[in-house]
Amino acid sequence: MTESRPEAKVRVSHLRLSDFRNHADLALDFAGRSVVLIGQNGVGKTNVLEALSLLAPGRGFRRATLAEMARLGGSGGFSVLAGVEGAFGAVRIGTGAVPGEPGRRILVDGEPQKASERLSDHLRLIWLVPAMDGLFTGAAADRRRFLDRLVLAVDPAHGRRVSAYEQAVASRNRLLEGREADVVWLDALETEIAATGVAVAAARRETVHCLARLIETRPDGDGAFPRAAVQLTGEVDTALDGAAAADVEDWLRADLRAGRSRDRAAGRTLVGPHRSDLSVRHAEKDMPASASSTGEQKALLTGLVLAQAALVTELTGNPPVLLLDEVAAHLDARRRRALVDLIAALGVQAFMTGTDIAPFEGFSNEAEIIAIPDVAAPDSGEF
Numbered sequence: 001m002t003e004s005r006p007e008a009k010v011r012v013s014h015l016r017l018s019d020f021r022n023h024a025d026l027a028l029d030f031a032g033r034s035v036v037l038i039g040q041n042g043v044g045k046t047n048v049l050e051a052l053s054l055l056a057p058g059r060g061f062r063r064a065t066l067a068e069m070a071r072l073g074g075s076g077g078f079s080v081l082a083g084v085e086g087a088f089g090a091v092r093i094g095t096g097a098v099p100g101e102p103g104r105r106i107l108v109d110g111e112p113q114k115a116s117e118r119l120s121d122h123l124r125l126i127w128l129v130p131a132m133d134g135l136f137t138g139a140a141a142d143r144r145r146f147l148d149r150l151v152l153a154v155d156p157a158h159g160r161r162v163s164a165y166e167q168a169v170a171s172r173n174r175l176l177e178g179r180e181a182d183v184v185w186l187d188a189l190e191t192e193i194a195a196t197g198v199a200v201a202a203a204r205r206e207t208v209h210c211l212a213r214l215i216e217t218r219p220d221g222d223g224a225f226p227r228a229a230v231q232l233t234g235e236v237d238t239a240l241d242g243a244a245a246a247d248v249e250d251w252l253r254a255d256l257r258a259g260r261s262r263d264r265a266a267g268r269t270l271v272g273p274h275r276s277d278l279s280v281r282h283a284e285k286d287m288p289a290s291a292s293s294t295g296e297q298k299a300l301l302t303g304l305v306l307a308q309a310a311l312v313t314e315l316t317g318n319p320p321v322l323l324l325d326e327v328a329a330h331l332d333a334r335r336r337r338a339l340v341d342l343i344a345a346l347g348v349q350a351f352m353t354g355t356d357i358a359p360f361e362g363f364s365n366e367a368e369i370i371a372i373p374d375v376a377a378p379d380s381g382e383f
């Protein structure tokens, strides 16, 4: 008989959803191991994972508005409360929306918090959801977001860095739309763009370096998940390879100033880390990830997400919690086994979903199976 795996060092022990999506009131207790949520299509399994994803800075993995997440026919608000056990003991963290209030509320042990960054003091999240299946073939913006989420899990200040940068770029774009832009204001914005832009690029670069090194040295589930070779591409990223950050900042500021009429004609800023991309290659086959088969892409992506989890543990000293929506559906039996083994070896708690228990049979030591009831269905025999 296999022994039970030790509990993850950081884990969600309880979750309560009120008026969140289709869940009017759902309370779940977790024993400490990984969790598989089972239920028919549409019962709200992904909604539970989405609720968990709001326990990190940002808008959750669906990037939905607060109004979209509030239960139709409910009060117009919602709440998500979780018990988390971690390095500093047990804490209750939560978030929610109140009708008429802009933005979401953040609570830590009942105390309102000014910044969602405070959630990261207790919980770091990494997720893999079906919407990411086209990550390698899709838009560069999605790969940047994928990378920024990892940087954020390692360094919670990254969120502020990225939004300061994006706001400055948006302000410059608006200013350039006018025929006679205020030059003093443009100078100030370009200084801000250069400073925050190089900070964003440097943080991404550092994380990608660490990730690439970790992928080269870690076990990969006996080859179940092909190794990915990751690299940042973009003018600012290349510049940082050969020069000090201060010099790249000077260069970027000068380029922005010289490129005003170019950018005015284009209607947007054409240089900066918002133009970078994360190049991912299938290392063993030495070909772009985008040229791999659908199954290979899923395996590469899964391996990349597991490497991200290992990196967060290595760099922060605490394992993240993984949210893996419908992950088993795309993996063959060997890869499913390797996935569960790697999750256990990493010492992370993972939340997975499935419509059917079959892919998870044999994992009872590693994962707790929880059925999500179909709240819309009438009780049997009550007709």
Ligand SMILES: Nc1ncnc2c1ncn2[C@@H]1O[C@H](COP(=O)(O)OP(=O)(O)OP(=O)(O)O)[C@@H](O)[C@H]1O
Binding pocket: 020, 021, 022, 023, 039, 040, 041, 042, 043, 044, 045, 046, 047, 048, 068, 069, 070, 071, 072, 353, 354, 355
């Ligand atoms: N704001 C909302 N209010 C009420 N119900 C909602 C809201 N948003 C989504 N839903 C409902 O949530 C359900 C979808 O939930 P979810 O995506 O979690 O399903 P699932 O269990 O993961 O299903 P599948 O196995 O098909 O992926 C749908 O029935 C949808 O109508």
